[in-house]
Amino acid sequence: MSTHQEKDPIGLLLSRTYFVHKKRVTHLLQDYGITPEQYGMLEQLYQNEGITQKKLSELHGKDQTSVGKTLERLEHKDLIIRSTDPVDRRAILLRLSEEGKELYLQVVPLMNDMDQSLRELITPEGAEQLAVLLNKIYEGISS
Numbered sequence: 511m512s513t514h515q516e517k518d519p520i521g522l523l524l525s526r527t528y529f530v531h532k533k534r535v536t537h538l539l540q541d542y543g544i545t546p547e548q549y550g551m552l553e554q555l556y557q558n559e560g561i562t563q564k565k566l567s568e569l570h571g572k573d574q575t576s577v578g579k580t581l582e583r584l585e586h587k588d589l590i591i592r593s594t595d596p597v598d599r600r601a602i603l604l605r606l607s608e609e610g611k612e613l614y615l616q617v618v619p620l621m622n623d624m625d626q627s628l629r630e631l632i633t634p635e636g637a638e639q640l641a642v643l644l645n646k647i648y649e650g651i652s653s
Contacts, residue, residue, distance in 0.1 A: 520647070522558065523526060532627075538620055543587065547580050549621070552606065552614045555590060559605045566604060571652065589613060 537545045544552070555561070555570050561569075567577040580602065584590045589610035595601035606614065629637045 522645075535624065536577045538624060539617065542617055544584075544589075544613070544617075546570075548584055548589075549583060549614075549617060551577070551580055552610060552617075555604055556611065556614050557604045560603050562603060563592075564601070584610070607622065 532546055535549070539546060539549055550570060551566065554566055558569075560567070563581065565572045565589060566581075570577060581590060581592070581624060587609075588607055591605050591607050593603050595603050601605075611631060632640065
C-alpha cells in the first residue's frame with residue numbers, strides 16, 4: 511500500500527520518480543562505464559549521425575557547455591568522433607565510433623527492458639496518457 515497521496519505536489523511526484531529512475535539507470539549502466547547522460551547522448555548520436563553539438567544540446571534541453579563536457583568524456587573513452595563541418599567550419603559534427611556503436615547496441619536491450627518494466631506498472635492506455643501529460647508539462651514549463 512502506498513503512503514503517497516494523489517494530492518502530492520506534481521513537482522514532488524516528478525522529482526521523486528526521476529530520482530529513483532535515474533538511480534536505477536545509473537546502476538544498470540555502471541558495468542558499461544557510462545552515465546545516464548552519456549547514454550542519452552549515445553542514443554541521439556546513433557539516431558542522428560553527423561548532427562552538430564548545437565543540435566544535440568537542443569535535443570537534450572541542455573546548454574552547449576554541459577553537453578560539451580559530456581562529449582569530452584565520451585571522446586576520451588573513444589566512444590564518439592568529432593569532426594569539423596566542411597560546409598561551416600565553426601560547427602562540430604558528431605558521430606559514434608565503432609566502439610560507441612557496439613556499446614550502445616549492448617546497452618539498448620537493457621534500457622528497453624527497463625522501459626518495459628515501467629510500462630507494465632500501468633495499462634497501455636495509461637502509458638500513452640502519461641507520455642502526453644509529461645510532454646505537456648515539459649512544453650509548458652520549458653517555454
